[in-house]
Amino acid sequence: MAIAPDYKLHDIVEMKKPHACGANSWEITRVGADIKLSCTNCGRGIMMSRFDFNKRIKKILQVANQKEE
Known part of the structure; x- marks a missing residue:
């Protein structure tokens, strides 16, 4: 079984459709x-x-910038 990538808030992703x-x-x-x-x-x-998201995602286009305060 493959491990699903970790998605973060405000990432930009490309879907299949x-x-x-x-x-x-x-x-x-x-x-x-x-x-x-x-x-x-x-x-x-x-x-x-x-x-469903893991089935429909094609790739991550942009990773969100994580600001540390």
Whole structure:
């Protein structure tokens, strides 16, 4: 069994299928048992289970900058 990568809040990811608006990049806005995504083009939000997310993700486009205070 492969280990799933660790996704962080505000990472930009590419999914296998584009959104209806034509964009194919999404920002992760919630991480937990479910993952919430926002389209980077139109701002529409969707939520899916981590299992479905792992099946539908293509690659991580941009890793979020983690600011340490």
